[in-house]
Amino acid sequence: MARLLAFLAAAWLTLTPVAAQAETIVAGLSQNRVSITATFVGSEILIFGAIKRDAPTPDEMLGITVVIEGPSHPITVRRKEKRLGIWVNTDSVDVNYAPSFYAIATSGPFDQLITPEIDEVRRISIPSSISVLQTEGGPDAADFAEAVIRIRSKNGLYRMQEGAVNIAQDTLFDTRIELPANLTEGVYSARIYLTRDGEVVATHTAHIDVQKVGLERWIYNLAHEQAFLYGLMSLFIAVAAGWGASAAFRLILRS
Secondary structure (H helix, E strand, O other): OHHHHHHHHHHHHHHOOOOOOOEEEEEEEOOOEEEEOOOOOOEEEEEEEEEEEOOOOOOOOEEEEEEEEOOEEEEEEEEEEEEOOEEEEEEEEEEEEEEOOEEEEEOOOHHHHOOHHHHHHHOOOOHHHOEEOOOOOOOOHHHHHHHHHHHHHHOOOEEEEOOOOEEEOOOEEEEEEEEOOOOOOEEEEEEEEEEEOOEEEEEEEEEEEEEEOOHHHHHHHHHHHOHHHHHHHHHHHHHHHHHHHHHHHHHHHHO
16 A cells, blocks of 8 residues: 555656746856966956746846855954054954955846845845854954955955846846956856846856966966975075176166
């Protein structure tokens, strides 16, 4: 009897059609690889796509949110205060992870497209992408998280571009996100969220490979894999530069 019930349950699951998702995202990127060279001054990523529907267009407000996130690393944030005329480190907080780059582009006001409850679960906004370790009796971790956002926003690494996503005929969309020159190497994720009245109804994820190439890659590998040789090379270059400058100065004095 138990085997019969198990067989009937399996047959029912096999024959029952799976409900199709009403809306899905079909998207692409203008480039999936960014090469950092000596002349690299930044780049720009074009994100474009369309909304595929298996049902009539819903009446709820349509929204598109695009996020490009760089590799996350733990950091220690310190607070400086002036003591006896000298700036010294006072408090510090360990940040479990903070994205090296984080850019958001939306088709409208962020708080109208993503509800606080959804943001807390999916960690879409810039503040929610940072995890800070709060210690009992320690300084307020939120202040240090805000400091990370403020510093990296000033350096062009964190940005919010509300209204930067263009939507045509409730189907096609596109946006452009600039990547600064001070990028960190690694795999970047590009996430697209389709929302209806603040609820996420479809997502799409792609990846962007950011790597140093050419001489920059060789120097980077040498510094991390052959630290002793890298130190000798740096010392030789410093001595040669100093000797060259001294020789040039003597020639100028003689003339």
